[in-house]
Amino acid sequence: MKNKALLKLSNLIVFILVTFLSNSQNNVTVLEIKADKESPIISKHIYGHFAEHLGRCIYDGIYVGEESKVPNTNGVRNDIILALKELKIPNLRWPGGCFADTYHWKDGIGPKENRPSMVNRWWGGVTEDNSFGTHDFLNLCEVLETEPYLAANVGSSTVQEFTEYIEYVSHKGGSPMAELRKENGRDKPWNVSFWGVGNEMWGCGGNMTPEYYANLYRQYATFMTDWTNSDKMFRIASGANVADYHWTEVLMRDIPKNLIEGVALHSYSFVTWDKKGSSTKFDEAQYFSTMQTALKMEELVTKHSDIMDKYDPKNTIALIVDEWGGWYDVEEGTNPGFLYQQNTMRDAMIAGTTLNIFNNHSARVKMANLAQTVNVLQAVILTEGEKMLLTPTYHVMKMYTAHHDAKLLPLTFESPSYTFNNESLPAISASASIDKNGLVHVSLVNIDSKKENKVEIDITKLDVKKFSGTILSASKLQDHNTFDNPNKIKPAIFKTFENKKGKLEITIPPFSVVMMEGK
Known part of the structure; x- marks a missing residue:
């Protein structure tokens, strides 16, 4: 009995030592x-941003107006200009989001006092005066030395309105829209390359089926040109919601390759969609759940890319993740439609892991846009009156500028x-x-x-x-x-x-x- 006990003890010691050594090595x-x-180049455009007419992103965020006591240039906060320059943002998506498919661009040009007001039906039901419009946005992009990405109206617009918009911002002169631009104080065109053909057409863009949207996209894309017969025009189709792989399948199958340069994808990180929880008062269970959805991006990008590979083996069409980030309950006492939330180390984890995923898939992922730039969702900047702060997400994205246009x-x-x-x-x-x-x-x-x-x-x-x-x-x-x-x-x-x-x-x-x- 004694020998058996010693043998058991000896075996237990060996087991413990083996486990310890194994764990030590695995550390x-x-x-x-x-x-x-x-290896591909990691496109700097993976580090793009998104500024929607939502809450305090544009008004009382980026744009305070020329009469504001907050130091500004043409109504845009100087501290935000400096911060975004230091972040080296490569592109900026505007004006939406859901807002894009209710936005009529001609309402935002010409003398500000003559611009009609509108109700933002998607975000808080607030009335906007259109004082921040196309000239204001594109001039800001020039100051920031960043590429504009215009998400244009398909849901409540027409092909004519859409193509006149392109003519207005890109035609050199001699055309009706180019002359209108010149009347409004801008002689040279801005030559915008990135165009989103609608936004979330499966939802707020019109609740369409992928088959219907694919045909509608073909119609709009056919009439899109940069007026120089070059290949600079980059047309981006409104893509899938998270794991809707059928949507990507239909777009890749039904849209001719000569009409498309990019397919979008939207995915957000949260605890659960119905119970997103506080942005700051969360426990480890909520943190773990949020990171589960964030890391799901690896699977999403892989599976959507696999579908694209089937129809586009030469990798000529880009996957554009033009909305991503953390989404929580709004801060107490703020308008629920404004989506204002704080930004913690949890958001730094989301940013770091997501950007690593995009980098590692840079053969197919050529562009992405964090949602959103200022005061909305996983913002890089928050403002309060004259005060401004940089969030943990801002600091992660600034650290990662080292990857811009570098070889993977x-x-x-x-x-x-x-x-x-x-x-x-x-x-x-x-x-x-x-x-x-x-x-x-x-x-x-x-x-x-x-x-x-x-x-x-x-x-x-x-x-x-x-x-x-x-x-x-x-x-x-x-x-x-x-x-x-x-x-x-x-x-x-x-x-x-x-x-x-x-x-x-x-x-x-x-x-x-x-x-x-x-x-």
Whole structure:
């Protein structure tokens, strides 16, 4: 009996040691970076933004009017101009969203005092005076040195109104709309490339079937031209809602390739659609659920891309994720139709992981637009009177500017798990690139709410001698910047890494974003 007991004890000790050693080895995630000559360029347009006539995004956000006490240029806040310039935003989508398919562009041109008012039926039922219109938006894009992306009206418009809009902003002169533009103070055309042919046609754009919309799209796209017989016109079809793969199938099947350059996709992250919860007063269960929907983007992009590959094996049509981000209940005491919410480290996790997914799928994903720029949903900027703050999401996107137009470096790794209530998610998200100057960048996200994770990167195949790092982190997931403390969360120098004989060992704290730079 004694020998049997000793044998059992011995076996138990061996089991514990083996488990301990196995877990110790698994504590380090090995990332293998491959230098692939065939890798795509990560388009800077993946880092696009979205400014809809919704709540306080435009009015009392970006645009305060020329008479405002807030320092402004032609009515646009100077601090927002500076912040967006520093963010290097590559494109800006406007005027919607659902608003786009009720917007008639001629109401927003000419002397401001002569512009008719309208009721924003989608967002709060407020009356707008059209003081921020096409000239105001396109001139702002010039100041920001960003590409405008016009989501044009299909739901309540006509082909004639649509094509006259293109003529107004892109024709050099000698045409009725170009002459009207000149009368309104703009001689040169803006030469807009990106055009959305309606928005969410499966919903607020008209509750259409994909078959009906595909035919309608063909009609509109046929009459679209940039008036120079060039290939600059980039026509984007209103794409699927989340996992509606049939919608993508129909568009790819029924729209001729010579009429389309991009297919859109919309997907938001939340706890549940019916109970989105607070943006700041959330628990770990709500955090975990939000990250489940955020990481679903990997599956969505993969499956929609697979359908596109079937009809477009040469990858000539882009997948455009022109609405994405976190969506929660509005802040207490604010208009429910204004979608104003705070922005915490949870949103930094959404931003970092989503952008990594887009980077890694950059062969097909050529453009994306975070929803939205100011004071709406997962905004990068919040304002209150003369005050302005930059959110954790802003800081993540600024860190990731290193990936703009850089060449993707494919990664392979087995992520450790972030486990909660017997469910698991991959804890580590990563993407890597090398820019035209030879700088290597690796963006890393650890979504685990409690555990740090260690990552090892073999850098022997890279011509890199020295690394530096930047980190965005906080003491609590619910931490956020406020108007009284606007710099509570901001990037800092990252030091918890070592270069050991060609192995870069990195320790990533819980719920943090790290950007490594090698040169």
